Each structure stands twice: as structure tokens, then as C-alpha cells.
Amino acid sequence: MSDVALAWMVLIPLAGAALLGALGSRQSGFSANVAVSLATLAGASFMTVRVVQDGSFSSLHHELFVDPLSVFLIDLVAFVSFTTSLFSRSYMRAEVRLGHLDPARLGTYHAMYQVFIFAMLLALTCNNIGVLWIAMEGATLSTALLISLYRTPASLGAAWKYFILCGVGIALALLGTIMVYFAAHSVLGGHRALLWTDLYSVKGRLDPAIMAIAFVFLIVGYGTKVGLVPLHAWLPDAHAEGPTPISAVLSGLLLSVALYAIVRFKALAEGALRTNWPGHLMIGFGLASVLIGAFSLSSQRDIKRLFAYSSVEHMGLATFAFGLGGPLATFAALLHMTAHALTKSSVFFTSGAVAQTAGTKDMDGITGLVDRDPALGWTLMASSLAIVGTPPFGIFASEFLILIAALHKAPWSVPLLLLALGVAFAVIVRRTQAMVFGAPGASQAPTPRTLFAPFAHLVLIVILGLAIPHLLAAWYTQAARLVGP
Amino acid sequence: MIAHLLVRQTIQILFVIAMAPLLAGWIRQCRAWLSNRSGAGLLQPYRELFKLLRKQPVVAEEASMLFVATPYVVFAAMVVAGAMIPMITTRLLLAGAADAVALAGVFTMARIFAALAAMDLGTAFGSMGARRTMLVGFLAEPALLMVLFTPALISGSTSLVVIVHDLARHGVILYPSMVFAAAAYVMVTLAENARLPVDNPDTHLELTMIHEALNLEYSGRYLALIEWSAAIKLLVYIGIGAALFLPWGITQGPGLAGLPMAYALLVAKLAAAGTGLAAIETLSAKLRLFRVPEFLGTAFLLAVLGLLVRYLFGH
Amino acid sequence: MTTLASAIHLLAALFLLAAFAMLSQRRLANLITLYAWQGAILASCIALAAYATGSAHLYASALLNALLKILLVPALLRSLARRLDVQWDRESLVQIPTVMLIGLGLVIFAFNAALPIAVPGAAINHATVGIALAALLLSLLMMILRATALSQVIGFLALENSLIFAATSVTYGMPMVIEFGIALDVIVGIFILGVFFFHIREQFDSLNIDRIEGHHE
Secondary structure: OHHHHHHHHHHHHHHHHHHHHHHOOOOHHHHHHHHHHHHHHHHHHHHHHHHHHHOOEEEOOOOEEEOHHHHHHHHHHHHHHHHHHHHHHHHHHHHHHOOOOOHHHHHHHHHHHHHHHHHHHHHHHEOEHHHHHHHHHHHHHHHHHHHOOOOOHHHHHHHHHHHHHHHHHHHHHHHHHHHHHHHHHOOOOHHHHHEHHHHHHOHHHOOHHHHHHHHHHHHHHHHHHHOOOOOOOHHHHHHHHOOHHHHHHHHHHHHHHHHHHHHHHHHHHHHHHOOOHHHHHHHHHHHHHHHHHHHHHHHOOEHHHHHHHHHHHHHHHHHHHHHHOHHHHHHHHHHHHHHHHHHHHHHHHHHHHHHHHHOOOEHHHOOOHHHHOHHHHHHHHHHHHHHOOOOOOHHHHHHHHHHHHHHHHOOOHHHHHHHHHHHHHHHHHHHHHHHHHOOOOOOOOOOOOOOHHHHHHHHHHHHHHHOOOHHHHHHHHHHHHHHOO | OHHHHHHHHHHHHHHHHHHHHHHHHHHHHHHHHHOOOOOOOOOHHHHHHHHHHHOOOOOOOOOOHHHHHHHHHHHHHHHHHHHHOOOOEOOOOOHHHOEHHHHHHHHHHHHHHHHHHHHHOOOHHHHHHHHHHHHHHHHHHHHHHHHHHHHHHHHOOOEHHHHHHHHHHOOOOOOHHHHHHHHHHHHHHHHHOOOOOOOOOOOOOOOOOOHHHHHOOOOHHHHHHHHHHHHHHHHHHHHHHHHHHOOOOOEOOOOOOOHHHHHHHHHHHHHHHHHHHHHHHHHOOOOOHHHHHHHHHHHHHHHHHHHHHHHHHOO | OOHHHHHHHHHHHHHHHHHHHHHHOOEHHHHHHHHHHHHHHHHHHHHHHHHHHOOHHHHHHHHHHHHHHHHHHHHHHHHHHHHHOOOEOOOOOOOHHHHHHHHHHHHHHHHHHHOOOOOOOOOOOHHHHHHHHHHHHHHHHHHHHOOEHHHHHHHHHHHHHHHHHHHHHHHOOOOHHHHHHHHHHHHHHHHHHHHHHHHHHHHHOOOEHHHHHOOOO
């Protein structure tokens, strides 16, 4: 009975997409979007209770499965998509009212939002590496439409870049998937050669030469979606030009889900190769992303581009930590993924609201927020402090753990990481400070909004930073055992 | 034994010389049909040759011996090339000389003589034609050699006789590498024989002509010889192509019994290739001269690709 | 060396030839025709694999690919090209012979990378993997070097062709669900791109990528 619940949870957003597409540009679309997301969240909670009681399980003839690694990501997706839909209600209404968005496109927006969530959930719950690929491709297609929503030259350019780059990336990932199937075909044969559960049980018997080539394609392919340097070119444009709720879910969820795919394949490849060469590859990509991401921050003028580059840096850090391997580093990486997803979406919520209030995304044009709209100003400040890793917040805990793990396994990388984190801290805090506390600029009528979503995220991040809930820590530990060698 | 070889050799030489104008006529006829014209008939090239042979040649006063000798040299070179190719039988008197590299050398020698003779009088068009023909030759020759190396690698020898023998022995095996070599060979054949899209054999347009510019100063029997050797050259090229890529029906045995069948098959192959050539020429437009290096560069790369594919597949 | 295997090898070579031809082709109509040819080669390759294994789903896959890549997608592309009024790709910065040389380098690289792959007892060897890899890299090169959006898309579709070719020749086909999903994604992708093109054209009055790219501040 509850096996089917998993399938239902995945299907809720898809059904919601059909409903929202039918509602079109009606005002009820906003609330319906929230309702669908809430239903998804409820489904996810139900499923979580089941996992807590019985552990990993699979359903629909092993086509779908949940284990400790995917369960917290599923919850994360369901939760962030719900808060984002709340934020999106007030934000997108304002966008329509300000004349930035043609109301006729609201139907597309809501439907594609739910299709995107569906693709994420399918990618996380499917047991089949082929279906995983299809879900990632579906996510690419739906978000390409979302990024180009405003139909301005810049947003079309960004969407085109996103489509082509991620299209190529995802195509390479398909080649990697085919290679994995090729390697497993002779061991398992037929359909079972695509199932995670079966692949893991025979990972030691897969051909190492093929798995090595396959992993290269997979890390380059899915790495394009994670935004790993040098495949990150699409990321700043897509985040800056798309609607802000989409920037939040792209940064918080899509990047994490793509990283999830890489991590799963890494466990497989390490099992086949019997070396941690795949981990070294991830360390290389991760470190490059941390450095390039951090050093690109200072030249940004657009507020959303600034935080987009910060995403490159943070995903690089998580990739680096997964590459290190071992219980501690993997634990830290999972924590970092969670904390980053929550923090970065909160950052985008506030910076989107800030840009909407100020009427510009140019940071030089935004000053004196705290005088004009104190709640918004302080939320932006708090979110920015959270994202750069100041103590009470969750990212501090995860970055601290990652540095400890790096000291053990790759001490040479610690100075580089500290340098990058320092640069990121300096640039983001200086920029935010100027925006929040600067001399008040020309005042504009504040738009009514709820800051519930960023508040909720900040509270969760503080909890993560102060004391990780026991249940979550247990999942992380189990997941780390699953992924680590 | 020697007598048999001599007989085969003589028949082949006579066949090549006699059939070349017919092949040219066939291609022209096909092109006429393809463009909805009735055409001048298959025998038109013979009539033209006959007419030219009867006319008194006019030679410029400044012309040197080279100018007069060139038509004979070129004609002789083409006949020698035609005599070497194992397109009907592998047992020929000259079979020992039928080497891929030597063959390319014979063609080059003819081209150099033609280019020198064109420059001999110092006319503008002659020098221009010489320059252009050397450009095409300079690019086509490496491509031709690369094409020949692919079958040479398969059979382990550059001797055409060994290659044809080896390829024909295996029957209907299609070598993937030969697909690339064949595509490149068609391109080289078009370029080397001054056909479309590299050169248009039908016009004397100053800006684009290549082959015709070489012959502008020739008349009478000299012109007849040049045109005839051009026809033989085309037949030889198609003959090489048929021997390399469609080696079926070439007799290997010592007797003379298989010959009629082999000749019939060769005529069929020539007719089919002529039709294909006419179709290519009808469908393609003349390339601008500076696109020709691109065209031949592509041919060269395809041939190299053929070699690579051979290494990959191991056959 | 069975006749069937040699036929598949021959088709593999033709597939690579088509990829090279697309790389050197500037005219959009010819590019679309070449794409259709490549699709035809792919479909016959799958049909041969289906005959070799006798599996029904491979026959279905061959049919699906034939319908999609010989008929549907080329027709869609042609109508797009006609309605957008693009016939030629703009002259790219890189000369065609240079492009071909780079392509040759990629082929050598791909063939070398495929050499260590050998599965004992499998009907296929590293050769078809090498061809698929080479065709994939060539389509990537085409996407990088092309200046108009439509030819980039054709490059992308060619990329997808070589992936399916890899799947078929290497493993005798992936399970049907996957292939169906891939086909669906391709179709949806094409439609979305079509929508894009019209908006891009409205906004930029051109389909040249550098003008689109140079637009963000």
C-alpha cells in the first residue's frame, strides 16, 4: 500500500502541472501552485515517516526506490519547492503588476515549475540510471522555458546558452550512462543492468576500463548541470535572467540533484576501479570551481550574478568534499548540500525582492535598504552572512567540517580553500553592506510581500548550525556509508 | 606463355585507345539526357577526332620542340598507364610495373609536360592554365596516393596486381575503410579529369577554365592527340576505380577463355561509372577556383580517414 | 568475421562519413538532408542489430528512429528553415579545411581512446565504440564552430544520433523505456527550440549566435 505512496508523491507535481496549465493566467494559479507544492510536501513527509520506520525500500517492481542518501534530498526538494511557491506568489504577482511579465505566460510558468519539481523528484527516486538521465533532460527542458520567461533579449540569450551547454552536457552524460550499461550488460544482462540496486551489488565485477571512461563522461556531463568550472558558463546568465523563484530552485535544488547523480556514479566507479581516482577527479573539478567561483565574485555588478557565482563556489566545495571521500568528508558534503540549498534559496528570495523594490539589479544602484525597508534589509544581511559561512549558521558548520577533513586527507588544499573562502567573505559582505547600510537612495513605494519563506529558511539554517537534529545526522551517517568506500 | 601475355597486353592497349572516345561520348550523352536534351550521339567524339586529325595544324613560330613533342608524350604516358592497370586481367606483360606510386608518377609526368608546353609560348592564358593545373595536381596527387595506400595496406603491397588479386580473392566483403577511400577517389577523379565541380569541360570561359586553357594554342592533330589522351585518362581513372573498389570479374587464370566475360563486365562497369559521373556533373555547380583546395583537402582527409578506419577495424 | 558484423561495420563507417560531410557542409538544406541520411544509416544499423538478436524491441526502435529521423525531424527542420528564411550558414571564422583537420585529430583521439575497450565474448569490438565516439566529437565540434542557431541545433541532433548509435552498436540497444524517453525528450526539445527561434528572431532580427551572446551587459 505505502509502496504506491512513493509513486503518488512523484506524480503529484505532474498532475499539478496539468491542472496549472489548464488554469492558465487566472489569479487562482498562484494559490493552486502553493497547494500543489504543499501536497507534494505532505507526500514527501508521509514517505519519510515510512523510511524512518522501515529503512530503504523500493516500489513499482524496483523502478522507484528510496534510501538514506535520497530521502533527505527528496525532503529538501519538497520543502524548498513549497517555500519557493509561497515566495513566488507574492513576487510574481508584483512582477505582473509592475508590467515586467505578460500575465498570459503565468500558465506556462506554473506548469513548468511543477514539471521541473516532478523531474527533480523522479531523478531522486528512480532506481534506473536511464530514467535518471531522462529526468535530468526533462529538468533542462522545463527550466530552459522558465529562464526565457521574460522574453527579453538577455533572457533569451541566457536560455539559449543554458539549453545548448546543458544539452551537450546531458548528452555526454547519456554516453556515460550507455557505457555503464555496456559494462554492466555482460555481468547482469538486460534491464537489470540499469538499476542502481543491482549495479551496486556487482560493482566490483564491472570492467574497470569502461567504467573509467564512463565516469569521465558522467562527471563532465552532469558536472555541466552542477556548474563545475570550466562548464559553468551558463550558470550566471541563467540565474541572473530568469525569474527569481527559478534562480532559487535552480541554485538550491537542480545543482544539488545533479551532484547527487555524480556522487552515486562515483560510488559505482570507485567500486569497479578499486582506486579513488574518481574521487581525485572530483577534487580537481571541485577545487577549480571553488577558486574560479570565488575570484569571479569581485567583478560582478549584478546582484543575482554575484550570488550565482557564489553557487559555483559552494557546489565546488561540496564536490571537493565528496571527492575526498571517507565518512567525515561525505557527512560534511551532505550537510553542506543541505545548508547551501536552504541558504542560497533564501539569498535569492531576498535579493530578488530587493531588486524588485529598487527597480534594478545593479548593486551600485541599490543603497540604504535598511532605512527604506528594514525587514528586507536585515534579511538580506542575515542571508548573506549565512552564505559566506559566519558562525551561527549551518554553512559554517559544514565548511568547518570540510576543512577538517581536508586537513586529514589533502592538507595542501587547505590554504587554497581558506583563500577562496576569505575572498568570497570579503566581497559578499562588502557588497551587501553597501546595499543595506549605504545612504538611502531615491525611495520607491515598498511592494507588499511576505518574508515568511526566507525567515523559515534562516531558522532552519540556524538549527542546522547549532545542533544537527539526531535523525538527520543518522541519515547523513548512513548515506556516507553508502557512498564512501 | 609469353605469347599469351603479349596477346592480352595488346588487346588491352587497343581496347583502351579505342574505347576512350566512346566513354567520353557516353558521358556526354548521359548529361544531355539528364538535362532533357537529345545529345549528339555516342560517336560524336570519334567524328571530332577524325576531323581534327585531317586538319593542318598551326604552330606558332616561337614554339620550341617541347611544344610539338608534348602531345605525343602525354598520349604515350596515358597509353602506358592504361596498359599497366589490371582492369581486365591480372596477367599482363607490364603487370610487374603496375605499382601505385609509379602510376602516380606517370600521371605527374604527363601533367608537367602539359604545363611546360602551355607556358612555352608565353601567352597569358597558357601560363594561367599551367598554374591552375599544377595547383590542382599538387593537391590531388597526395590525395590519390592516400587513396591507393588504403587497399595497399589491406593487401600489404603497393603493386596493383597484388592488390586486385587479394581483393578479388575475398569475394563480396565490404571493407569499411574502402568506403572512405572510394569517396575520396571519386573526388580526385573529378578534379584530375577536369570535370565539374572543379572544371567545366564544356566551356572556354577565361576566368574559370583549367584544362581548356592548356590547349588553347594547339590545333589539328596535336589537339586531337591531347583530347584523345584526356579521354584515355578518364577511362584509366575509372578503370583503376573499378579494379580497386569493384574487383569482381577480373580474370586471374592463365588462359584466354575468361577474357570476353571480363571485357563485357568492364564495359558494364565503365558504363555505370560514366552514368554516375554524368549524374554528379549534372547535379553539382562549378566551384569557385579558390574553393578547389578545400574540395581536394576534403578528399585527402577522407582518404586519411580511410587509413585510420582500417587501423581501427583491423581490416 | 560474419557477413552481419561486416555489414554493421560498413554502416558504422558510413555513419562516420555522414558526420564528416555534415561538418563540411555550409548549405542548410544539404545539412538537413545529410542529417536525414545519417538517420537512415542509424535506423538500418538498428534493424541489422534487431535481425542479429531477434529482439522485438530493437525492431520497434529501428522503426521509431526511422520515422523520427528520416521523416519527422527533417520535415520540422525544413519548415523552420523556410519560415525563418535561413538558407546558408554564415562564413565561420575557421576555414573548412582547418575544421576538417581538427575533425581528423578528434577521430584519431577517439579511436585511440576506444582501443583499450575489449569485451571478451561480445559480438562487437572496440571499433564501433571508436566510431560512435568519433561521430560524437565531430558533432560537438560542429556545434562549437557553427554561427547560426539552426545549424547548432542540427549539430545537437547529430550528437543525439551518435549516442543512439553508440547505444545500439555497443550494447545492442538499451531497454525500450529508455529509448522511448530519449525520443520523447528530443521531440519536446525540438518544439521548445522552435518556440525559441521565433522569439530570438523577433528580438534580434537574426539567428546569429554572436549577436545573441554579446547582449548581456
